[in-house]
Amino acid sequence: TNVQRIVSGQLTLFGRGTTGKFNVRYTNTPIAYDTTYNVLDTDYDGYAVLYSCSSVIPFGHTDFVWLMTRDRLPAGDVLQRAYGTLDKYKISRTFFVETDQKDCETVAPPIEAYDPTEPSQRSELPKEEGEAAEAKPEDLRKEEEPPKAEEPMAEEKNATE
Numbered sequence: 001t002n003v004q005r006i007v008s009g010q011l012t013l014f015g016r017g018t019t020g021k022f023n024v025r026y027t028n029t030p031i032a033y034d035t036t037y038n039v040l041d042t043d044y045d046g047y048a049v050l051y052s053c054s055s056v057i058p059f060g061h062t063d064f065v066w067l068m069t070r071d072r073l074p075a076g077d078v079l080q081r082a083y084g085t086l087d088k089y090k091i092s093r094t095f096f097v098e099t100d101q102k103d104c105e106t107v108a109p110p111i112e113a114y115d116p117t118e119p120s121q122r123s124e125l126p127k128e129e130g131e132a133a134e135a136k137p138e139d140l141r142k143e144e145e146p147p148k149a150e151e152p153m154a155e156e157k158n159a160t161e
Contacts, residue, residue: 041085046070046078049085065091072101 009026020039026032035052042048050066067082074082086093 040089041082043078043081046074047082049082051089051091065096067096 006028007026008028009024012023012025014021014023014036020042021036023034023036025034035054038051040049040051047067047069050068052064054062054064056062065086067086069078069082071078083093
């Protein structure tokens, strides 16, 4: 859609240790509001499952669940562990919607910084008598192709009771 949406707020952690519970107070929305999020499970490398429940007066409440992965096309075992968390908390995947991120831009890998103290980065330029060879950063950059974009996997459930 090429529409950039920025939501900002203040994040506050609850409890001590590894409770995985935090509150966000959104400040740049038409009406400032607070939402509590619970990290139901994460392996810190491949996925995280988050849950939030918000009151919708006078209708009841709305449950939100996010299954987030680091890879656009996560491996089957990563999805199975995440789905296992949903099953553990009796969360149905019926209302999940896969986020379409096909046209999202991918960020190019960072260019390696030039380190003149690193022997592998020293230039092989010929030296004049009494003069040290100087490596130029542009000579040291590697020509690399950006990584191929894979399909992202982010699912969200929104059911109102």
